[in-house]
Amino acid sequence: MNRRRRFLGQLFGVAAVLAASSHFPGGTALARGLQRYSTRFLRPPGALAEADFLARCIRCGRCAEVCPNSCIRYFDLEIGFSAMGTPYIIPREQACILCMKCGDICPTGAIQPVKRELDDVLAKVHMGHARVEKQLCLSYQGQSCGVCFRACPLQGTAMRVGYLEQPHVLDGCVGCGLCERSCIQMPQAIRIIPFWG
CATH class of the missing domain: 3.30.70.20 (Alpha-Beta Plaits)
Known part of the structure; x- marks a missing residue:
């Protein structure tokens, strides 16, 4: 199951990078597509700015697997192919406890590592x-x-x-x-x- 998830994540990641680099310069169109999504959602703590996040995330699923509060979910096709498989949080359903484990395990830096110290949290979590x-x-x-x-x-x-x-x-x-x-x-x-x- 993990091998299949990793393969699909890499497939979607490559597709998103290609979309961001060829059809949507700078990834800004990807971010605009997310703005049209009707449900208000958050990215995990330490996530890069949206266009950079979408280009870097390989949809590997590790951030949700390591989350002790089970607050991270993944987008399905409802938001469009380019963002499919990316992690998000709906705070009313389950909020982030700022454990910062998702950034520690992210293999691409789409979610940056954040120390559980006030100065680092304030500087890197937006x-x-x-x-x-x-x-x-x-x-x-x-x-x-x-x-x-x-x-x-x-x-x-x-x-x-x-x-x-x-x-x-x-x-x-x-x-x-x-x-x-x-x-x-x-x-x-x-x-x-x-x-x-």
Whole structure:
């Protein structure tokens, strides 16, 4: 099974590189195609800028296999052949815990290695940025909540709380999605806006 997956990954990787280099100079058309995808998604922590990521990823499947939180999935044909097999994360379903194992195992550097140290995380992880919908947030409606802040792995750097635990997103947010995943509101009052576009 692993040999078959690796073969398919290499096949799709070669196709994506050829598409990026010949039909879509710079890979920008690939990135534009992803922007039209209807579901909001994130790339794994340490992923390169989208065009470079798509050109380098060989669809080997190692990042999802090593993920202890099982948050990494792979695109099927719904997003188009050129991005098929690439890894993505839907934070509302399962967020990233910033373990950084995916970057350690990536064989091509499409996902860069990141040390589990604050400075390295802030410098290399750009998954997205959290946005609070105040009209949906319980803390902004007069009820103390604070669930998103307690879920944040970078408290005080990515998020702080104010009166009634009202969340305030800071510049240090890297977009792991744990705040969105933990939000008890439906629809969620905090969501990650991806940086891949």
